[in-house]
Amino acid sequence: MKLGASIFPRKIIPIEKSLDYFESNRYIEYMEIFHDYPNRDIDVEKDLIDKFNSYDLKYTVHAPFIEVNPASVNPALAKASVDEIKRSVDLANLLDSDIVVIHPGRAIFTNDMEYMASVYRIAEENLKVIGEYAKDNGVMTCIENLPRLRGFMYQDINQLNETLERTGLPMTLDIGHAYTAGFDVDDVSFDCISHIHIHDNDGIRDSHLPLGEGIIDFKRFFEIFDKYDGIYNFELGSKEYIEKSIDYLKGLKLI
Secondary structure, eight states: OEEEEEOOOTTTSOHHHHHHHHHHOTTOOEEEEEOSTTSGGGGGOHHHHHHHHHSSOEEEEEOOOSSOOTTOSSHHHHHHHHHHHHHHHHHHHHTTOOEEEEOOOBOSOTTOHHHHHHHHHHHHHHHHHHHHHHHHTTOEEEEEOOOSOTTBSOOSHHHHHHHHHHHTOOEEEEHHHHHHTTOOGGGOOOTTEEEEEEOBOOSSSOOOBOTTSSSOOHHHHHHHTTTOOSEEEEOOSSHHHHHHHHHHHHHTTOO
16 A cells, blocks of 8 residues: 655644654655645755655645636636646656646636536636646646535536546545545546545545544445555644554554
8 A cells, every 4th residue: 555645734844844754654655745835936945856855755746726726717817827737747847756636626606507617618628738738747637526615616526537537637536525525435436546635524524534533434445446556645734643544544454
């Protein structure tokens, strides 16, 4: 089982301490770098890139999403969002990483059907542009299903799968997000899945709990994905949560 974990918030734990922790944890092989505030400019911090590459770790990159929206109906904002995500592809190259995770976008007027049709069309077009740029640079852009929050697109994982089948892009399956959107572990197996985020919740809030502290049936989940050979990335907010999740996987005799 290939395990990764997301970088801790830079304002709470300095990046160097995150690197030290992940390298010392014999179960963690990959670190997911959140390429957004307050880490937006790490791609131009040469000393920091050299620091990353000095560690015996592998990396994945999470593209920005806080104020980035490739589905924007404003062409200037959509283009700026595409350009920001392309920077994450470039960062992946600097770190010899082949995976960039992307949020597909947000919508405001969710009751306006004409508007919603437009934002999904724009999202698909821009995800294709990003995917082609990534492919030219030897990187996979894995599009993530989003949690049940107003305005978040592709909460319906079946809809996301249909889009990815049309575009030929891979998916980041976030099982915690899927569970908040009403999908059980038996509903989320798709051929396009190339990357997986794991965390637990109560089926309502996207709370990113340690495995075993919510109600997701991870025993069944890992049985369904027994042939999957990609990364399982913990999206958790603390060392304690990571350690609890590792202990949970040990209890299932998966590591």
